[in-house]
Amino acid sequence: MTTTEIMTLKTEPFVLNFGPVHPSTHGVYRMRTTLDGEVVIDLEPVVGYLHRGIEKLTEERTYGGIIPLTDRLDYISPMSNNLAYCLAVEKLAGIKIPERAEYIRVIMAELQRLANHCIAVGSFLNDAGAYFTPFMYTFRERERIVDLFEMVCGQRLTYNYMRIGGVSQDIPEEFLPALNKLLDRLAVFIEEYETLLKENEILLARSKGVGILERDIAIACGMSGPVARASGIKRDLRKDDPYSIYDRFEFDIATCENGDCYDRYRVRIEEMRQSLCILRQAVKDIPGGPVKADVPHLIRPPAGEAYGHLEAPKGELGFYIVSDNSIAPYRCHIRPTSLINLGALRDMVKGWKVADLIIIFGSIDITMGEVDR
Amino acid sequence: MTVALSGKDIAARVEEKLPGSLEDSGDDYLLVKADSLVAVAEFLKNTESLNFDYFNFVTAVDYYSYFEVVYRLESVEHNHSIVIKTRCYDRDNPAVPSLAGLWQGANFQEREVYDLMGIKFEGHPNLKRMFLWDGFEGHPLRKDWNK
Numbered sequence: 001m002t003t004t005e006i007m008t009l010k011t012e013p014f015v016l017n018f019g020p021v022h023p024s025t026h027g028v029y030r031m032r033t034t035l036d037g038e039v040v041i042d043l044e045p046v047v048g049y050l051h052r053g054i055e056k057l058t059e060e061r062t063y064g065g066i067i068p069l070t071d072r073l074d075y076i077s078p079m080s081n082n083l084a085y086c087l088a089v090e091k092l093a094g095i096k097i098p099e100r101a102e103y104i105r106v107i108m109a110e111l112q113r114l115a116n117h118c119i120a121v122g123s124f125l126n127d128a129g130a131y132f133t134p135f136m137y138t139f140r141e142r143e144r145i146v147d148l149f150e151m152v153c154g155q156r157l158t159y160n161y162m163r164i165g166g167v168s169q170d171i172p173e174e175f176l177p178a179l180n181k182l183l184d185r186l187a188v189f190i191e192e193y194e195t196l197l198k199e200n201e202i203l204l205a206r207s208k209g210v211g212i213l214e215r216d217i218a219i220a221c222g223m224s225g226p227v228a229r230a231s232g233i234k235r236d237l238r239k240d241d242p243y244s245i246y247d248r249f250e251f252d253i254a255t256c257e258n259g260d261c262y263d264r265y266r267v268r269i270e271e272m273r274q275s276l277c278i279l280r281q282a283v284k285d286i287p288g289g290p291v292k293a294d295v296p297h298l299i300r301p302p303a304g305e306a307y308g309h310l311e312a313p314k315g316e317l318g319f320y321i322v323s324d325n326s327i328a329p330y331r332c333h334i335r336p337t338s339l340i341n342l343g344a345l346r347d348m349v350k351g352w353k354v355a356d357l358i359i360i361f362g363s364i365d366i367t368m369g370e371v372d373r
Numbered sequence: 374m375t376v377a378l379s380g381k382d383i384a385a386r387v388e389e390k391l392p393g394s395l396e397d398s399g400d401d402y403l404l405v406k407a408d409s410l411v412a413v414a415e416f417l418k419n420t421e422s423l424n425f426d427y428f429n430f431v432t433a434v435d436y437y438s439y440f441e442v443v444y445r446l447e448s449v450e451h452n453h454s455i456v457i458k459t460r461c462y463d464r465d466n467p468a469v470p471s472l473a474g475l476w477q478g479a480n481f482q483e484r485e486v487y488d489l490m491g492i493k494f495e496g497h498p499n500l501k502r503m504f505l506w507d508g509f510e511g512h513p514l515r516k517d518w519n520k
Binding site for chain 2: 048055056217219220223241307320330
């Protein structure tokens with residue numbers, strides 16, 4: 001064929017499935033994309049492959065027995081899930097928790113944020129084409145954080161550490177020295193990592209200006225967490241609606257203005273620095289004393305409802321619990337950060353090529369366990 | 374601190390603008406009649422001093438004699454929140470108007486409520502099951518499901 005003949009060839013959009021089992025989809029997520037050549041013109045998310053009916057299961061369990069279920073929501077950051085659930089129940093039942101437990105909870109939540117962002121940043125770079133080298137570096141550091149979690153609760157993935165009214169057990173003696181050592185190590189690691197990547201030409205070319213999420217779309221979709229903050233929304237529940245004892249710590253909210261993939265990456269790196277800053281303050285001030293309030297094993301919160309939420313590593317995670325004064329919740333709804341953050345994916349990928357679709361999706365940082373529940 | 378606005382205060386303002394649209398109000402919620410839900414939501418979103426631009430979540434609770442659909446709205450600018458509720462008494466064919474036209478964030482979540490609780494959101498652009506497959510029988514979060 002001559003060039004003119006090729007130019008006048010008729011083309012048609014076609015549908016391409018990504019997933020549910022595909023290395024780029026971070027779990028069992030399916031994207032039904034409509035492509036015009038290599039350009040994405042439409043995207044429809046198909047979810048539910050990991051639906052376990054967790055909200056229904058909560059209605060059959062005691063309040064304390066639900067904590068292990070929350071581990072299985074966002075399994076990258078179970079500590080935050082545990083905490084969000086406990087905050088909601090404590091609000092509902094009006095339980096006050098001891099000082100030391102508050103500090104331990106903050107330490108765990110911030111360590112969890114570091115561990116989550118290690119995976120988020122690593123897998124984002126993986127999607128950007130830096131195949132597994134940066135991922136291995138971040139995984140190495142996450143491993144050390146997980147070692148600390150293992151020290152306090154014996155688990156490495158599903159921690160089940162928080163309790164209604166505190167935490168399950170006190171931190172062992174060797175925990176704080178080990179944490180101090182790790183904080184020094186992580187501070188060096190983040191700077192080293194940044195040196196390698198911050199101005200890396202390939203990363204800039206792949207992510208700067210790609211997959212822009214406009215501020216007003218982000219608000220309309222109810223986006224939260226680093227994704228929203230990268231689009232210039234200065235919303236962080238640790239500052240805006242301080243829970244636990246976050247009002248005692250000094251730290252900044254990391255924000256960027258452009259809302260592209262690169263900004264989302266930058267916000268996460270900056271948040272890791274801020275987490276280190278909070279951890280240093282918490283380690284310095286942690287008091288002695290009990291780690292669990294005197295709460296019976298079977299609690300019966302007064303009839304009513306409460307919504308408890310927190311700033312999980314991926315965004316706002318909340319539990320809306322309705323009680324009928326029995327030992328199990330009448331209804332427990334989970335506000336799923338990951339599902340809601342997917343709401344803008346279609347707007348973000350329209351007009352970008354398939355290779356960009358992968359990196360844009362990767363930059364949102366979702367966990368299917370939380371999307372499907 | 375996110376201020377949970379008093380339901381009573383907001384109710385007075387809504388009543389002034391849209392008389393007869395509310396069923397009830399409490400310290401922390403508004404109970405809206407289903408047929409005026411969109412009008413009230415528009416009022417909450419577009420009034421400058423309220424400016425509820427952030428759709429936090431929607432869910433539903435089955436109380437046997439009625440379904441209660443619960444919305445939580447927030448304002449990013451003013452950092453305040455409100456819970457609005459609406460009830461459907463028709464158990465066989467519960468329906469409320471969709472708010473997906475006002476807040477894009479309601480789209481997926483309304484589909485989820487439809488899937489698991491079986492409440493139809495009228496005017497939703499793409500109301501089909503979210504998690505379960507099309508042939509699935511019933512709506513599992515209903516209290517009488519599988520009983």
